[in-house]
Amino acid sequence: MKKVCIIGISGKLGQYMTEHCLARGYEVTGVCRSQSLSKLERFANRITVCPGRTNDAAVVAKAVSGCDGVLTVLAPWGRDNYASGTVKAVMAAAKPDARLVYSCGWHISRDGKDVYSRKLKMIVGLFGPIARFLRFADLDDQVRATNLIFASDTDWTVVRGSDLEEGESEGLPVWASHVGDPILASNRTRRTDFALFMVDALTNPQLICVAPAINGCQTPSAVAHRNAA
Numbered sequence: 001m002k003k004v005c006i007i008g009i010s011g012k013l014g015q016y017m018t019e020h021c022l023a024r025g026y027e028v029t030g031v032c033r034s035q036s037l038s039k040l041e042r043f044a045n046r047i048t049v050c051p052g053r054t055n056d057a058a059v060v061a062k063a064v065s066g067c068d069g070v071l072t073v074l075a076p077w078g079r080d081n082y083a084s085g086t087v088k089a090v091m092a093a094a095k096p097d098a099r100l101v102y103s104c105g106w107h108i109s110r111d112g113k114d115v116y117s118r119k120l121k122m123i124v125g126l127f128g129p130i131a132r133f134l135r136f137a138d139l140d141d142q143v144r145a146t147n148l149i150f151a152s153d154t155d156w157t158v159v160r161g162s163d164l165e166e167g168e169s170e171g172l173p174v175w176a177s178h179v180g181d182p183i184l185a186s187n188r189t190r191r192t193d194f195a196l197f198m199v200d201a202l203t204n205p206q207l208i209c210v211a212p213a214i215n216g217c218q219t220p221s222a223v224a225h226r227n228a229a
């Protein structure tokens with residue numbers, strides 16, 4: 001892993017992933033909307049940014065050129081298939097053997113075997129239709145996007161984040177194949193550690209074609225699991 005592209009580099013997750021990639025000595029390129037370029041000023045001269053929307057195939061092609069890994073923030077904004085358009089642009093342009101790591105939330109299920117709390121079901125059930133009605137976001141498109149990934153023959157990983165919080169790193173999050181696993185019960189990950197997991201996945205062959213659901217390694221449920229083991 002020498003050169004990595006971050007699609008959605010200006011967001012909170014994108015900036016943390018940039019820090020982790022630079023700390024590992026990777027050459028970093030990225031894509032973000034023009035109006036967000038100023039958020040990346042602290043990385044000036046250390047990264048190369050291609051301004052544009054993340055579903056713009058030409059911009060993405062330029063940014064991922066020569067990259068061994070692509071980290072994509074899957075954002076379901078608007079009603080114009082932004083997330084699935086982003087996935088299509090990444091898959092079309094990335095090297096065939098590139099490691100492709102995508103972010104999303106626990107609500108995405110690969111095989112329907114995740115067990116969700118009533119609270120999460122209620123949030124998705126309420127937020128989804130309201131966001132769609134207001135044309136603000138389209139959670140269904142994030143589902144379409146991840147279905148494209150699951151069906152692809154690329155070296156993908158879909159990292160499913162729990163509820164997030166800010167704060168110092170606690171270390172690499174724990175993960176399970178399915179939401180509902182007791183190790184995930186605390187449902188809380190530091191955003192910088194979500195980013196750490198994404199970057200670590202680039203070089204972890206065990207995570208190829210896997211959709212890990214993650215949780216902070218210092219949360220009570222993760223600690224209880226460790227103690228029991």
Ligand SMILES: NC(=O)c1ccc[n+]([C@@H]2O[C@H](COP(=O)([O-])OP(=O)(O)OC[C@H]3O[C@@H](n4cnc5c(N)ncnc54)[C@H](OP(=O)(O)O)[C@@H]3O)[C@@H](O)[C@H]2O)c1
Nearest residue numbers: 008010011012013033036074075077103104105161162164
């Ligand atoms: N927030 C949570 O609690 C949570 C929980 C679990 C998983 N996740 C997952 O984590 C990832 C990022 O979450 P985050 O909360 O840390 O957010 P974030 O990093 O701030 O990312 C939001 C991304 O969306 C872009 N964006 C914002 N408004 C947009 C618009 N109107 N049109 C196009 N792009 C827009 C941002 O780009 P700009 O810099 O240009 O605005 C940024 O790249 C997502 O994949 C999400 O599904 C989040």
